[in-house]
Amino acid sequence: MRKIQFNGTFVAAVVARVTVLTSRLSRRIKSGVTIAALVAIAVLAGHTVSAQVSPPTFSLKTVTVPEPDNLGEFVKDKTAAIALGKAFFWDMQIGSDGITSCASCHFHAGADSRAKNQLSPGILRVNADKSPNPDNTFSIGQPNYTLKPEDYPFHKLADPNNRFSPIVSDSNDVTSSQGVFNSKFVNTDPGIPLDDPVFNVGGIETRRVEPRNTPTVINAVFNFRNFWDGRAQNVFNGVNAFGTRDPNAKLYKSSIFGSLQPVSVQLKNASLASQAVAPPLSSFEMSADGRTFQEIGDKFGFGFLDKIFDIVKRKKLLLPRELAHKLLPLRPLGKQIVHHDDSVLGHYSRAPQKGLTTLTYGQMIKAAFKPEWWQSTQLIQVDKANGNTRKVVLLPDLSSTTEEYTQMEYNFSLFFGLAVQMYESTLVSDNAPIDQFSKDNTGVLSPQQQRGKEIFENPNNACIFCHSGPEFTAASVRNVQNSGRITRSPAPGNPLEDTGWFKIGVRPELEDLGAGAEDGLPVSRPLSEARLALQGKFQEVFGEAPNIIPGPNDTVQDGLFKAPTLRNVELTAPYMHNGGMLTLRQVVDFYSRGAGDDNANVPRLPPLNLNDADKEALVAFLKALTDERVRYEKAPFDHPQLFVPNGHLGNETYVIDDGTGKAKDDLVEIPPVG
Numbered sequence: 105m106r107k108i109q110f111n112g113t114f115v116a117a118v119v120a121r122v123t124v125l126t127s128r129l130s131r132r133i134k135s136g137v138t139i140a141a142l143v144a145i146a147v148l149a150g151h152t153v154s155a156q157v158s159p160p161t162f163s164l165k166t167v168t169v170p171e172p173d174n175l176g177e178f179v180k181d182k183t184a185a186i187a188l189g190k191a192f193f194w195d196m197q198i199g200s201d202g203i204t205s206c207a208s209c210h211f212h213a214g215a216d217s218r219a220k221n222q223l224s225p226g227i228l229r230v231n232a233d234k235s236p237n238p239d240n241t242f243s244i245g246q247p248n249y250t251l252k253p254e255d256y257p258f259h260k261l262a263d264p265n266n267r268f269s270p271i272v273s274d275s276n277d278v279t280s281s282q283g284v285f286n287s288k289f290v291n292t293d294p295g296i297p298l299d300d301p302v303f304n305v306g307g308i309e310t311r312r313v314e315p316r317n318t319p320t321v322i323n324a325v326f327n328f329r330n331f332w333d334g335r336a337q338n339v340f341n342g343v344n345a346f347g348t349r350d351p352n353a354k355l356y357k358s359s360i361f362g363s364l365q366p367v368s369v370q371l372k373n374a375s376l377a378s379q380a381v382a383p384p385l386s387s388f389e390m391s392a393d394g395r396t397f398q399e400i401g402d403k404f405g406f407g408f409l410d411k412i413f414d415i416v417k418r419k420k421l422l423l424p425r426e427l428a429h430k431l432l433p434l435r436p437l438g439k440q441i442v443h444h445d446d447s448v449l450g451h452y453s454r455a456p457q458k459g460l461t462t463l464t465y466g467q468m469i470k471a472a473f474k475p476e477w478w479q480s481t482q483l484i485q486v487d488k489a490n491g492n493t494r495k496v497v498l499l500p501d502l503s504s505t506t507e508e509y510t511q512m513e514y515n516f517s518l519f520f521g522l523a524v525q526m527y528e529s530t531l532v533s534d535n536a537p538i539d540q541f542s543k544d545n546t547g548v549l550s551p552q553q554q555r556g557k558e559i560f561e562n563p564n565n566a567c568i569f570c571h572s573g574p575e576f577t578a579a580s581v582r583n584v585q586n587s588g589r590i591t592r593s594p595a596p597g598n599p600l601e602d603t604g605w606f607k608i609g610v611r612p613e614l615e616d617l618g619a620g621a622e623d624g625l626p627v628s629r630p631l632s633e634a635r636l637a638l639q640g641k642f643q644e645v646f647g648e649a650p651n652i653i654p655g656p657n658d659t660v661q662d663g664l665f666k667a668p669t670l671r672n673v674e675l676t677a678p679y680m681h682n683g684g685m686l687t688l689r690q691v692v693d694f695y696s697r698g699a700g701d702d703n704a705n706v707p708r709l710p711p712l713n714l715n716d717a718d719k720e721a722l723v724a725f726l727k728a729l730t731d732e733r734v735r736y737e738k739a740p741f742d743h744p745q746l747f748v749p750n751g752h753l754g755n756e757t758y759v760i761d762d763g764t765g766k767a768k769d770d771l772v773e774i775p776p777v778g
Contacts, residue, residue, distance in 0.1 A: 105280070113489070123524075140443065144179045150734075155753075162520060162538045162541060162574055163539045163540075163574055164532065164533070164539055164574040164575065165534045165574075166574060167573075167574050167575065167582060169325055169529055170325060170326065170373040170581045171373060171529070172340070172371035172372055172373050172374045173372065174370075174371060174372075175522075175749035177474070178369075178371075178474060178477060178518065179473060179474070179522060179526070180472065182526060184468065184472040185472040185473070185522065185523050186448060186523075186526045186527050186530060187448050187449060187452070187468065187472075188465075188468045188471075188472045188523040188527075188529030189434045189525070189526050189528070190448045190449055191437055191449065191468065191522035191529045191692060192206070192520055192523055192527075193205065193207055193210075193434060193527055193618070194204045194206070194207045194437065194744045195438075195439075195440070195529070196282035196439050196746070196747065197434055197437075197438060197439060198384055199284060199384075200284060203749065203769070203771075204283060204749075206380070206383060206524065207743065207746055208283075208746070208748050209314075209318045209383075210318065210320070210321045211673050211743070211746055211748060212675070213320060213322065213675035213676050213734050213735070214321040214322035214324075214531065214676070214678075214734075215318050215321075215675075216280075216281045216318040216320065217252055217652075217677075218281070218282070218748070218750050218751075219251040220248065220249070220250045220251070220750050220770070221247060221248045221249070221310060221313065221749075221750075221752060222279055222281065222282060222313060222683075222751075223245055223247070223249055223278070223279065223280075223313060224276070224278045224280050224313040224315050225239050225240050225241055225242050225243075225277055225278075225302065226238065226239035226276035226277070226315075226616075227239065227240060227302070228315045228316075228615065228617070228762055229276070229314050229614060229615050229616070230614055231614070232614065234617065234621075237614075240301065242277060243275040243276075243277055244277045245277075246260065246305065246756040246757070247302075247304060247305055247313075247758055248305050248310050248751050248754060248755060248756050249755070249756040250755070250756075251279065253686060254576075255686075256678065256684070256685060256686035256690060257684055257685045257690045258273075258275045258277060258682065258684035258685075259271070259273075259274050259275075259611075259684060260272040260273045260274070260504035264690075264693040264697065265693065265696065265697050266697060267697045267698050267699075267711075276611065276615050276682075277682075277684075278313075278314075278315055278316060278317065278683055278684070279317055279678045279682070279683025280313050280314040280316055280683060281313065281318045282310075282311040282313050282749060282751070283311060283313070283314060284311060284312060285309050285310075285311055285312065285766050286299070286300035286303065286312060288708060290597050300312065302612070305752075305754070305757065305758065305759045305767065306757075306758070306759070307765075308441035308759050308761050308766065308767050309765055309766045310454040310751075310767050311749060311751075311752070311765060311767075311769075315616070316332050316616070316681050316682070316683075317332075317678060317679070317680065317681055317682060317683030318683075319332065320668075320669070320672065320676050321392050321528050322531045322532075322533055322734060322741070323531070323532060323533060323669050323672075323673070324376060324528060324669075325376055325525070325528055325532065326575040326577070326580045326669070327375060327376075327449050327577065327580060327581070327666070328579055328580060328581045328584040328585075328589075328603075328604065329378075329666070330375045330376060330378065330379040330666075331379060331382075332618060332630050332665050332666055332681045333617075333618050333619045333621060333665070333666075334602060334605060334619050334632075334633075335382075335623060336375050336376075336378040336382065337375060337378045338372060338373060338375045338378040338581075339370050339371065339372055339378075340368065340369075340370075340371040340374035340378045340521055340522070340525075341368065341369060341378075342355045342371070342515070342517060342518040343355065343517050344378075344380070344382070345378045345379060345381060346381045346623060346625060347370075347378060348370065348645055348646060348647065349623055349625060354367065354368060354494075354513060355367055355368075355369055355477070355514070355518055356496075356514055357476050357477060358475070358476045358477075361462075362480065363480075363482070363497075364480050364484065364496045366494070369518070371522070373581060374521075374522070374525055375471060376524065376525035377521035377522050377525040378521065379526065380520060380521045380524035380525060380528075381517050381520060381521045384520070388428065390555065399628060407557060424766065431622075433457075434464070434465070435459040435460065435462075435463060435464070436452075436459060436460045436462055436464070436468060437449075437458070437459050437460055437744055438458060438459040438467055439458060439459075439747075440458055440459070440744045440745040440746060440747075440776070441453075441455050441456065441457075441458055441744065441745040441776050442454070442455060442460060442744045442776060443455060443742065443744070443776040443777055443778030444778060445778030446742055446743075446744065446776070446777075446778040447740055447742050447778065448527070448530075449744065450738070450778055455776070458745075461710060466512060466589045469519050472523060473518075473522075477511070477515050477518060477519075478511055478512040478519075480510075481713035482496050482498060482509075482511070483498065483499070483508040483509065483510060484496060484508070484509050484511065484514045485497045485500075485501070485506050485507070486508075486509070486576045487503075487505060487506050488506065488507065489505035489507050490752065491506075519762060530739065531740060533671055533672055533733065533734050534731070535732075535733060536671065536672075536728060536729050536730055536731040536732075537549055537553075537728040537729075537730075538728045539731075540728050541728075544731045549728055550724065552721050552725075553721070553725045553727070553728045554725075555718070555721040556722045556723070556724050556725025556726070556728075557712070557725045557728075558713075559718055559721060559722050559725070560726075562616065562693075566710070570598075570604075570606055570667040571669075571670050574670075574673055575668045575669055576669045577666075577668060577669045577670075578603060578604040578667050579603070579605065579666045579667050580604070583604065583761075584603045588603060588650075588651030589602065589603055589633050589650065589651060590602065590603060590650055590651055590652045590654065591603045591652075592652070593606075593607075593661075595607075595661075597657075597659060598652060598658070599660055599661050600635075600637065600638065600652065600658055601618055601661070601664060602633045602634050602664065603658070604666055604667050605619050605632070605664040605665060605666055605667070606664060606665065606667055607661050607665075608665075608700065608709065609663075609683055609699060609700035610665075610681065610684065610694075610699075610708075611663075612663075612678045613662045613663030614662075615626070616663070616681065617662045618663050618664045618665045618681070619632040619664040619665070619666075620630075620632060620661070620662030620663060620664060629645065630660075631735075632660055633646075633650075634652075634660045635660040636650075636660055637652065637653075638659075638660050665681045670726055670729055671729045671730075671731070672729065672730050672731060672734050673726055673729060673730075673732045674688075674726065674729070674732060675734060675735060688726065689719065689723065692714065692719045692723060693719070695709070695712055695713055696712045696713060696714045696719060698712075703773045737776075737777045742777045743774075743776065744776050745773065745774065745775060745776040746773070746774040747771045747772065747773055747774070748771070748772055748774060749769040749772075750770050750772045751769065751770050752767035752768055752769060753767070753768045753769075753770050
């Protein structure tokens with residue numbers, strides 16, 4: 105086990121060490137292998153969104169943190185809910201493997217700085233008719249490869265200032281985050297391993313890697329929708345990421361008479377909750393295939409079932425699954441040390457022992473949420489042999505095709521989503537130099553940074569149109585509420601776009617449709633809200649008319665991606681949805697030459713034609729968006745101890761079998777800070 109602090113201050117060591125490829129398993133050498141911020145600049149805007157966008161007021165302190173207006177119907181104690189959310193976010197016990205947490209991919213400035221086993225092939229590629237056509241071959245390096253600075257950018261030109269110069273190399277590989285091994289869920293134990301034809305070294309399974317770059321969770325509360333493709337809806341339905349798109353999403357609420365009733369819920373401005381409930385069930389990110397949130401709730405053994413077990417034993421009955429493997433209640437953060445000075449969880453710290461003084465997650469849920477969402481002694485029975493139909497029962501039956509859950513277990517997705525949202529809502533970095541800048545306090549920016557600010561604000565350069573306002577993204581709640589959910593692109597034909605989503609041609613659109621893909625629900629619809637409007641389905645899904653009524657000649661493009669925030673971008677390399685650029689300068693070069701490396705179906709973004717001095721000024725300005733509390737993990741950006749897999753013991757040609765056909769993890773410790 106190794107210990108390392110993943111900090112931006114570690115840059116020099118990172119650069120030096122990642123350039124040394126070695127097959128030796130030297131623990132010291134590998135401890136320096138991360139992508140941790142060389143220098144940074146995230147996507148400097150594509151094309152003009154609207155003439156209505158004005159130069160931003162930069163201080164994030166002027167923006168109210170979005171919150172559902174009906175939050176009080178669910179949460180009874182916000183402080184307790186934030187503590188619960190932080191525990192959920194960092195707890196390694198959440199993952200099916202008992203290792204992978206939400207924080208495993210978001211531990212460094214809200215993103216991921218690992219460089220080993222972080223490549224995914226072009227598995228999102230489709231044919232022209234949008235049927236799947238995954239490219240399962242790697243080109244930059246094989247699974248468990250250690251990325252090097254010279255691997256970037258993934259689209260290399262002989263002259264980085266000329267988009268039409270000869271292509272030196274090109275790859276549709278993606279830098280992303282390693283998640284779990286391919287496995288099938290059978291119970292609350294780690295799942296049964298499944299052969300993985302893509303993520304393996306010599307037939308030994310490696311951890312799977314997500315198909316898109318990992319964005320930061322810091323300031324994500326300001327996004328109207330989340331994920332690169334926007335599938336995490338603004339409205340949280342309490343169950344999954346799809347909001348009002350899924351009319352079958354139901355929770356169970358206790359009536360005043362004590363009986364359970366199925367209900368639909370809607371919480372606006374809760375995209376973070378919608379986002380939070382997706383990874384724990386993803387077979388790439390955190391879960392064995394087929395796991396549900398009810399099973400996650402059952403995994404944490406909330407205590408009430410113990411009483412049911414006693415009753416059943418006295419009646420000499422058998423529970424079909426629970427008796428096969430009854431889990432004891434798990435202590436929150438039971439595998440990790442929490443610092444005594446942790447800004448949220450310090451009061452519950454048991455350091456140097458692991459976990460919180462609170463014995464169970466059930467206790468934390470009861471402290472945070474109103475009792476009508478967890479207090480019932482009735483059970484919800486799910487009949488898996490009959491289309492997952494549900495009914496309320498008093499006791500489990502003897503059928504092997506049914507599963508019974510307590511109300512707390514069944515509603516676990518509600519608790520998890522809202523608690524994580526409330527914790528992430530505290531991750532607001534509003535004390536960067538740019539937040540302190542004003543006409544009376546210009547000295548917080550150097551002359552070079554002020555020159556970069558002028559370049560950024562120049563409407564001819566279009567930066568502020570995609571990265572507008574104090575949030576530095578046009579995909580913000582504030583901008584969408586002010587501008588509407590749909591806008592028109594200035595591209596030829598003025599195609600419709602989701603507000604804050606842009607097509608800038610980083611990669612060919614058929615490699616990843618982005619918001620052009622479908623949501624994948626039983627009644628599948630486009631992820632793009634503009635395309636929903638074009639198809640006449642907008643009001644059906646969202647219960648309101650679109651702000652733009654499409655005409656017969658309107659179109660919507662594929663390959664649209666959310667404009668990410670530029671705050672703390674210095675610390676969150678690599679960049680773009682494919683993670684194909686490593687440094688600030690590479691991204692600036694991309695926009696300076698006119699962007700659109702994919703020359704087909706992309707409007708010609710006007711080249712900025714910046715000289716070297718202006719490029720460096722722009723880079724310097726974007727460093728002024730870094731909040732030093734994020735760099736040094738000061739509250740609210742402190743955290744519990746975490747162990748993350750940094751690839752596997754070995755390299756891209758050789759790994760060590762753990763005895764089950766899976767490669768042994770190379771675990772790295774992220775120490776607790778407070």
